[in-house]
Amino acid sequence: MNPSFAASRLDIPTAMQIMPQEEQASSSSGASSQLQPSLDDCLKLLRGERDEQRLGGLLLAALCRVPDIAASEYMVTMIPLIVETMYREESGSPSIIEELYEYLFLVSTANEEGIKTLYKSGGLNVLALHVMMSAMKFEALHLLSAILSNGYSAPVYDALRLMEDDVWSTNMQIGIVAILQYLVAPSYKLQALVLAECVMSIVGEGWLIREMNLTDSQDSLPADKCILLVLESSKVEITVLLNDLAYLKYEASNESSNRENILVKQRNLGVAFSLVEKIIKLISSFGGEESTSNAIIIATLSHWADGRDDACIIMMASSICSLILDLTSEVALLNHPDFTWGNIGSLSKLIGLSFAMCGQDLISDDAKVEVDLFQIITSAYASWANRFPRIRQAVESSGPLPSVLYL
Numbered sequence: 001m002n003p004s005f006a007a008s009r010l011d012i013p014t015a016m017q018i019m020p021q022e023e024q025a026s027s028s029s030g031a032s033s034q035l036q037p038s039l040d041d042c043l044k045l046l047r048g049e050r051d052e053q054r055l056g057g058l059l060l061a062a063l064c065r066v067p068d069i070a071a072s073e074y075m076v077t078m079i080p081l082i083v084e085t086m087y088r089e090e091s092g093s094p095s096i097i098e099e100l101y102e103y104l105f106l107v108s109t110a111n112e113e114g115i116k117t118l119y120k121s122g123g124l125n126v127l128a129l130h131v132m133m134s135a136m137k138f139e140a141l142h143l144l145s146a147i148l149s150n151g152y153s154a155p156v157y158d159a160l161r162l163m164e165d166d167v168w169s170t171n172m173q174i175g176i177v178a179i180l181q182y183l184v185a186p187s188y189k190l191q192a193l194v195l196a197e198c199v200m201s202i203v204g205e206g207w208l209i210r211e212m213n214l215t216d217s218q219d220s221l222p223a224d225k226c227i228l229l230v231l232e233s234s235k236v237e238i239t240v241l242l243n244d245l246a247y248l249k250y251e252a253s254n255e256s257s258n259r260e261n262i263l264v265k266q267r268n269l270g271v272a273f274s275l276v277e278k279i280i281k282l283i284s285s286f287g288g289e290e291s292t293s294n295a296i297i298i299a300t301l302s303h304w305a306d307g308r309d310d311a312c313i314i315m316m317a318s319s320i321c322s323l324i325l326d327l328t329s330e331v332a333l334l335n336h337p338d339f340t341w342g343n344i345g346s347l348s349k350l351i352g353l354s355f356a357m358c359g360q361d362l363i364s365d366d367a368k369v370e371v372d373l374f375q376i377i378t379s380a381y382a383s384w385a386n387r388f389p390r391i392r393q394a395v396e397s398s399g400p401l402p403s404v405l406y407l
Helices: 012-018 021-028 032-046 050-063 073-077 079-088 094-110 112-120 123-131 137-148 154-161 167-180 186-203 205-209 225-251 256-284 287-305 311-325 330-334 341-359 368-387 389-398
Strands: none
Touching: 050 094, 073 079, 073 112, 079 094, 079 112, 079 123, 094 112, 094 137, 112 123, 112 154, 123 137, 123 167, 137 154, 137 167, 137 186, 154 186, 167 186, 167 225, 186 205, 186 225, 186 256, 205 225, 205 256, 225 256, 225 311, 256 311, 287 311, 287 330, 287 341, 311 341, 311 368, 330 341, 330 389, 341 368, 341 389, 368 389
């Protein structure tokens, strides 16, 4: 199901034409008291045979495209029946399930009680299971990412943390891996990353390396499969989103649609950064491997940013390196066989360049992401500068420090 919900489906006028004449008459009267009998008829259709179920689902989805109807208490009370139908139709007609997904999406995002009712009725278990099913994978992905990433999700997070059975998170992991490892539309991969970030916010970073036990007919996947796919996909998304944002800022359009597009991309970039930060935190938690992981990541990032003049790339690489440097010391890095004096030079150049860009006003006033990254860099630098005398000397000799470091 496309997020915009395909135009080929029934709209409300078309749905009303299909209704019996008696229902058309009651609907055209404009009396709100006549709405409930029509919805009851939809429920009866939903309990019927295949064709009747299809019609019932179409009518419900069409009615819920009206925001006031989707947010109504009556629609919320119907969620348990919809979930029950999805259980019953698990291996049945995809077309019926598709309409029910649209119904759940519209109602649960229009009313906070909709999300609570969806959780209490076991809806998340159905959705997590359907993430693993190829026919409904992307429908469930869209709905889950919308539910867990919106402003009403806090009660759902709390409830999921209290669950003793974590099979839902395992199903999520298997489904997300299946989406990330295959050639699918970029929008689906981005939604999978949003969902992964939400799951980690609930159960912790260790979810990334949890062993995935599949069904008896399938072999278990390697424990590092998920973390590698999430890291690689996040890296790709960061590069693409930074390029997109640079292009949009270059256009400097004041159109509201363009500004909205920038805000969406900035939010998605924040998700990708959050995933990288969580992975760094997870890797750093392994005591014996901490210095090795830190050295490799810092060397790779400083080399990747070397020679680039794009402010977004410079600030991103510098902020990640600054956060990692706060977890180690100069002595520990230089004791690593793969970390050389050349890496110290590249790292010093990267930090100094990020300071210079802000000092020379090379960052646009409305580039909130870059400003936030600059704050991360300066805060981290103030914390670890004394533990890295060579880097500090090189940075301070390359130009004046930002004024905030003198406060």
